[in-house]
Amino acid sequence: MTDTAQQERHEQLRAELATRTIYELLGGEVGLREIVDRFYELMDTDEAYGAIRAMHKPDLTEIRTGLFEWLSGWLGGPQLFSERKGSPCLVGAHLPLGIDQRGSELWTACMTRAMTDVGVAERYREVLLPSLGRIADSLRTDDRTGG
Numbered sequence: 001m002t003d004t005a006q007q008e009r010h011e012q013l014r015a016e017l018a019t020r021t022i023y024e025l026l027g028g029e030v031g032l033r034e035i036v037d038r039f040y041e042l043m044d045t046d047e048a049y050g051a052i053r054a055m056h057k058p059d060l061t062e063i064r065t066g067l068f069e070w071l072s073g074w075l076g077g078p079q080l081f082s083e084r085k086g087s088p089c090l091v092g093a094h095l096p097l098g099i100d101q102r103g104s105e106l107w108t109a110c111m112t113r114a115m116t117d118v119g120v121a122e123r124y125r126e127v128l129l130p131s132l133g134r135i136a137d138s139l140r141t142d143d144r145t146g147g
Contacts, residue, residue, distance in 0.1 A: 022124065023072065026124060038118050043060075101140060115128070
């Protein structure tokens with residue numbers, strides 16, 4: 001992609017974000033549920049994501065709800081997670097999972113694929129995925145234990 005094309009896409013995104021949240025641009029509740037559902041479908045069925053699937057309980061219902069609610073608030077939609085559970089402590093909640101660099105990368109890859117599969121526009125993925133990758137990376141426990 002040329003620098004000009006990328007700059008035009010960024011300008012279009014800035015214009016969109018001047019009047020709507022990224023939550024709204026992704027399709028609101030329906031669009032976000034589609035992303036989260038695809039994410040967990042991939043995690044549950046594609047062996048490529050087996051290492052992160054193994055970190056979860058057999059029933060993904062609770063974690064699916066939690067991710068949807070957290071993303072809703074993080075993306076500028078309803079603050080569902082905070083309303084239900086209070087302020088999230090992502091690091092503390094993920095500490096027992098033993099997330100290493102590979103786990104962080106697999107989570108980000110799975111989210112990338114989920115967004116692509118459901119048709120999230122490239123300009124939205126470009127702005128969201130680096131931030132989501134940094135969040136996933138911040139949850140690594142090997143950074144805290146010297147591993």
